[in-house]
Every structure is written in structure tokens, then in C-alpha cells.
Amino acid sequence: DVVMTQSPLSLPVTLGQPASMSCRSSQSLVYSDGDTYLNWFQQRPGQSPRRLIYKVSNRDSGVPDRFSGSGSGTEFTLKISRVEAEDVGVYYCIQGSWWPPTFGLGTRVEIK
Amino acid sequence: QVQLVQSGAEVKKPGASMRVSCEASGYTFTSYGIGWVRQAPGRGLEWLGWISGHNDKTNYAQKVQGRVTMTTDTSTNTAYMELSALRSDDTAVYYCARVDWYYYDPNGYSEIDYWGPGTPVTVSS
Numbered sequence: 045d046v047v048m049t050q051s052p053l054s055l056p057v058t059l060g061q062p063a064s065m066s067c068r069s070s071q072s073l074v075y076s077d078g079d080t081y082l083n084w085f086q087q088r089p090g091q092s093p094r095r096l097i098y099k100v101s102n103r104d105s106g107v108p109d110r111f112s113g114s115g116s117g118t119e120f121t122l123k124i125s126r127v128e129a130e131d132v133g134v135y136y137c138i139q140g141s142w143w144p145p146t147f148g149l150g151t152r153v154e155i156k
Numbered sequence: 157q158v159q160l161v162q163s164g165a166e167v168k169k170p171g172a173s174m175r176v177s178c179e180a181s182g183y184t185f186t187s188y189g190i191g192w193v194r195q196a197p198g199r200g201l202e203w204l205g206w207i208s209g210h211n212d213k214t215n216y217a218q219k220v221q222g223r224v225t226m227t228t229d230t231s232t233n234t235a236y237m238e239l240s241a242l243r244s245d246d247t248a249v250y251y252c253a254r255v256d257w258y259y260y261d262p263n264g265y266s267e268i269d270y271w272g273p274g275t276p277v278t279v280s281s
Contacts, residue, residue: 092273098269136201140266141265145203
């Protein structure tokens with residue numbers, strides 16, 4: 045199975061400041077159709093995961109534009125331009141280019 | 157709007173079986189599959205398997221193969237996951253999620269979007 049490695053595991057941030065987290069895959073996530081099925085999910089405390097970004101950089105409906113995804117091949121990044129209190133939680137990258145889907149261990153975002 | 161509603165919390169003894177349900181609404185149930193994922197306390201997400209919404213095709217994770225059975229009832233748009241021979245390390249929150257898998261290719265792409273609220277399962281003597 046494809047191994048997803050996220051860093052850092054913990055990310056203390058100041059409200060209003062930017063935050064950035066990384067995700068690396070053990071194999072290229074470019075599928076034969078040319079798309080890259082790399083998603084970012086947010087899991088707030090006590091809630092189920094919510095998808096923020098699909099196919100590397102596409103924001104889901106209702107996701108604030110302070111969230112942005114980028115990357116290619118095996119290296120991906122999720123950025124929050126200005127962290128708000130509601131952004132506290134764990135962020136997971138999940139790949140869907142290879143079966144079965146696999147998950148990173150998550151990056152925990154907390155307020156300093 | 158897409159909604160996945162799961163059954164309530166369960167407490168089971170080691171060796172027993174559990175069954176979690178996931179009722180879908182807001183989309184055509186037979187157009188998507190349902191995936192099952194669990195999260196042990198303080199741990200990350202673990203993939204358990206997938207079932208088609210229209211033809212009973214399943215694909216189970218090796219770790220639970222032989223103990224897990226996934227089924228659907230298209231008359232009620234409900235998916236079920238049964239796990240047998242429970243152990244203490246099966247204690248987790250069990251989630252269902254809507255999963256579109258291009259299974260015509262064994263390594264086909266998949267897309268996960270909506271998740272249910274989760275069902276806590278505790279296995280303890």
C-alpha cells in the first residue's frame with residue numbers, strides 16, 4: 045500500500061498567522077488518467093473528517109478560501125493563509141490514486 | 157444534501173460480534189460505494205474496506221479479512237458492517253464514508269467525500 049507521511053505531527057500557530065503542512069507519498073500519485081487523487085481532510089475535535097481539498101488543489105464547496113492545496117507527484121502542501129480559532133483540529137492527507145486509499149497520520153493544528 | 161447517519165454506540169465483550177449501520181440520503185445510493193474506516197482512541201484513520209452501492213462487490217482490508225462482512229440494503233439505502241471475533245484492539249470509532257471507486261481497474265482511483273458521524277465501539281470484558 046502507498047505510505048503517506050505527514051509533517052509536522054504538531055503545528056502550534058498564532059491566530060491570524062499562516063500555517064503550512066506537508067504530505068509525502070511513497071509512490072507518485074499521478075493516475076493513468078492524468079489526475080492526481082490527493083485529498084485533504086479536516087477533523088475538528090469530536091467530529092468526523094470533512095473534506096477540504098480534492099485532486100491536490102480544488103476546494104470543496106463551502107471551504108474558506110484561506111485554505112489552499114498544492115503539489116505534484118509525491119510532494120503536497122496544505123496552507124492556511126490566516127489561521128482562525130475554528131481551524132483547530134487534525135488535518136489528514138488521503139490518497140486515492142492507488143487502491144486501497146491510504147491516510148497520513150495527520151498534522152495537529154493548535155493555537156499557541 | 158448528502159447525509160450518512162450511523163447507528164449508536166456499542167459495548168461488546170471479547171469474542172462477540174458487532175454490526176454498524178449507515179443510512180444514506182441526499183444522493184442516489186446505487187451510484188456510489190460505501191467505505192468503512194475506524195479510528196482507535198488517540199490514533200489515526202484505518203481503512204477497513206468498501207462495498208458497492210449497486211452490485212454487492214466488496215473489497216476488504218487484509219487486516220480484517222475473514223472477520224468483516226459488509227452488506228447493503230438498497231431498499232433502505234443502508235450499508236452495514238459486521239465485525240466478528242472482537243478483540244480489545246477493535247475498540248474504536250467506526251466511520252462510514254461515501255466512496256467512488258473505479259474498480260474496473262484493480263488499482264483504480266477512488267474518491268472519498270462525505271463521512272458519517274461515527275459509531276463508538278468498545279470491546280471490554
